[in-house]
Amino acid sequence: MNRGASSPDDDSTARRAGSGEPVRQKPPARRVERNWTPTLISIFSVVVVFGAAAWFIGRAEQWPRIRRQFFNWDAMVASFPKVLDGFWLNLKVWGICIVAIGVWALVLTLFRVLKGPWLAPLRVFAIVYVDFFRGMPALLLIVLFGFGIPALRLPGLPSSALFWGIVAITLSYAAYATEVYRSGIDAVHDGQRAAAKSLGLTQLQAMRYAILPQAFRNVLPALLNLAIALQKDVAILSILGIRDAVREAEIYKSQTFNYSSYMVAAILFLVTTIPLARLVDYLTRRDRRRRLQGGMI
Amino acid sequence: MPRILVEQLTKYYGDKLVLDGIDLSISAHEVVALIGASGSGKSTLLRCINRLVDFDAGRILLDGIPIDDESFGANGLYRRIGIVFQSFNLFPHLSVLQNITLAPRKVHGVPRREANEAARALLAMFGMADCVAQYPEQLSGGQQQRVAIIRSLATNPDVLLLDEVTGALDPELIGEVLKIIRDLKDKGMTMVIVTHEMGFARDVSDRVCFLEGGRILEESPPRELFSRPRHPRTQKFLERIIAAGRL
Numbered sequence: 071m072n073r074g075a076s077s078p079d080d081d082s083t084a085r086r087a088g089s090g091e092p093v094r095q096k097p098p099a100r101r102v103e104r105n106w107t108p109t110l111i112s113i114f115s116v117v118v119v120f121g122a123a124a125w126f127i128g129r130a131e132q133w134p135r136i137r138r139q140f141f142n143w144d145a146m147v148a149s150f151p152k153v154l155d156g157f158w159l160n161l162k163v164w165g166i167c168i169v170a171i172g173v174w175a176l177v178l179t180l181f182r183v184l185k186g187p188w189l190a191p192l193r194v195f196a197i198v199y200v201d202f203f204r205g206m207p208a209l210l211l212i213v214l215f216g217f218g219i220p221a222l223r224l225p226g227l228p229s230s231a232l233f234w235g236i237v238a239i240t241l242s243y244a245a246y247a248t249e250v251y252r253s254g255i256d257a258v259h260d261g262q263r264a265a266a267k268s269l270g271l272t273q274l275q276a277m278r279y280a281i282l283p284q285a286f287r288n289v290l291p292a293l294l295n296l297a298i299a300l301q302k303d304v305a306i307l308s309i310l311g312i313r314d315a316v317r318e319a320e321i322y323k324s325q326t327f328n329y330s331s332y333m334v335a336a337i338l339f340l341v342t343t344i345p346l347a348r349l350v351d352y353l354t355r356r357d358r359r360r361r362l363q364g365g366m367i
Numbered sequence: 368m369p370r371i372l373v374e375q376l377t378k379y380y381g382d383k384l385v386l387d388g389i390d391l392s393i394s395a396h397e398v399v400a401l402i403g404a405s406g407s408g409k410s411t412l413l414r415c416i417n418r419l420v421d422f423d424a425g426r427i428l429l430d431g432i433p434i435d436d437e438s439f440g441a442n443g444l445y446r447r448i449g450i451v452f453q454s455f456n457l458f459p460h461l462s463v464l465q466n467i468t469l470a471p472r473k474v475h476g477v478p479r480r481e482a483n484e485a486a487r488a489l490l491a492m493f494g495m496a497d498c499v500a501q502y503p504e505q506l507s508g509g510q511q512q513r514v515a516i517i518r519s520l521a522t523n524p525d526v527l528l529l530d531e532v533t534g535a536l537d538p539e540l541i542g543e544v545l546k547i548i549r550d551l552k553d554k555g556m557t558m559v560i561v562t563h564e565m566g567f568a569r570d571v572s573d574r575v576c577f578l579e580g581g582r583i584l585e586e587s588p589p590r591e592l593f594s595r596p597r598h599p600r601t602q603k604f605l606e607r608i609i610a611a612g613r614l
């Protein structure tokens with residue numbers, strides 16, 4: 071009883087064959103033997119290029135001095151415990167900032183996207199906020215808050231530089247995170263909003279149950295990139311005299327005039343950010359695959 | 368008293384007059400088909416009826432009560448009038464069961480167990496019991512649309528609005544969706560159906576309205592309208608449909 075007489079592009083059937091359709095005949099098995107030549111060429115060229123670079127650097131006249139100054143094994147081992155302690159603080163601050171930024175940015179995003187004439191002040195606030203804090207260098211905010219506010223000795227307010235440093239970072243990054251959230255919300259198809267409304271969901275319910283979960287999935291890679299950038303900016307707090315990894319490395323350096331402790335800090339940062347970067351790559355690839363499969367219209 | 372009464376409904380999008388004084392009366396258990404060229408205002412009319420969009424003049428009554436009356440509360444109207452869209456609009460991050468129970472649970476406060484049972488019963492009634500735990504992207508278009516229809520039935524609406532529900536489907540999947548609509552008609556559901564499936568409109572509807580430029584130009588029982596259209600614009604439209612092989 072198929073009355074939808076043939077449309078001009080009947081071959082769309084083949085393209086969209088979804089699951090749940092009668093099983094088609096199995097295609098012939100994929101060719102198993104694999105062509106290794108490109109892989110081998112890749113490995114070979116990488117080894118040659120980087121090997122040559124290492125060889126040239128190693129032969130350079132200055133190299134032993136550089137090595138002593140930056141990659142002195144004994145100095146690295148000696149400074150490691152302190153720098154690791156400091157890095158632990160970096161991680162804690164990082165975690166606190168991620169949560170604070172995530173929540174505050176969500177609030178700002180809701181201010182920004184909820185509709186209704188009475189909510190106009192919130193909307194204006196969110197717009198001005200994002201414009202202002204996105205235009206401010208994080209360093210400037212950190213100095214302003216971290217040194218400035220404790221110096222005021224305001225009664226009832228915490229006077230710890232660390233606390234105000236975290237506040238500064240949160241205020242600054244929330245501006246970016248708000249824009250990321252918002253782009254994720256914009257990318258959710260309008261039909262989803264119409265469906266939520268027609269089911270009787272209020273604006274907030276529609277956000278919570280229908281829009282935000284999808285928006286969040288849309289922007290997870292972008293949020294992770296932001297988290298990576300944040301991890302590095304946490305180190306700026308060292309200028310407030312907070313004993314994070316960079317500060318500890320600096321203390322060691324000022325005692326020994328050897329920079330290897332900085333290398334320890336650098337390696338610790340890389341060890342945490344590189345896996346995150348790979349995770350972003352993986353999520354991005356997965357999303358693209360899902361889009362290509364054309365899950366939703 | 369008609370279940371739905373539309374009087375002199377007028378709606379602008381910006382400066383553009385989209386609905387130009389629509390009058391339409393729909394009794395309980397009646398099935399009305401809306402046909403007309405693209406842009407004639409069919410979707411907009413449906414969206415006005417369940418308040419997805421606001422209108423500029425005229426009024427719409429449900430059982431004699433204006434649809435913006437306070438007695439409906441925040442979401443009472445959406446419980447009484449369901450709508451299904453061309454693009455399904457299932458929530459992709461929720462399973463079939465969660466899609467169906469979302470409104471009963473979160474909007475109407477039905478306890479989870481009860482809502483789940485009701486949803487399973489509905490799915491079984493329409494032969495979709497197997498899909499309970501699946502996610503929309505795992506389903507075919509026809510299955511997705513059937514789930515969307517069931518989702519709109521989960522709050523027991525009195526009226527169902529269907530906006531080209533087969534428009535995004537491959538021809539071989541259309542039948543299974545039309546069958547559900549026929550079942551609903553047999554159960555006495557009041558429906559307003561926007562469709563390009565003229566054969567289906569002729570079979571299932573009690574009355575067909577032809578829209579053009581935001582007006583209902585002609586309104587009569589399907590046999591009459593399809594075999595002896597009175598208005599020259601209707602004749603033209605049907606000729607084009609027949610030429611395109613869709614009747």
Ligand SMILES: Nc1ncnc2c1ncn2[C@@H]1O[C@H](COP(=O)(O)OP(=O)(O)OP(=O)(O)O)[C@@H](O)[C@H]1O
Nearest residue numbers: 380381385403404405406407408409410411412531
């Ligand atoms: N959100 C909107 N903003 C501005 N104009 C709109 C909007 N929605 C619809 N329109 C306009 O209103 C007119 C009627 O649109 P409507 O979607 O109701 O037509 P339709 O009869 O459903 O057409 P179709 O068969 O293509 O679905 C069109 O000219 C359209 O461009």
Ligand SMILES: [Mg+2]
Nearest residue numbers: 409410411530
């Ligand atoms: Mg339409």
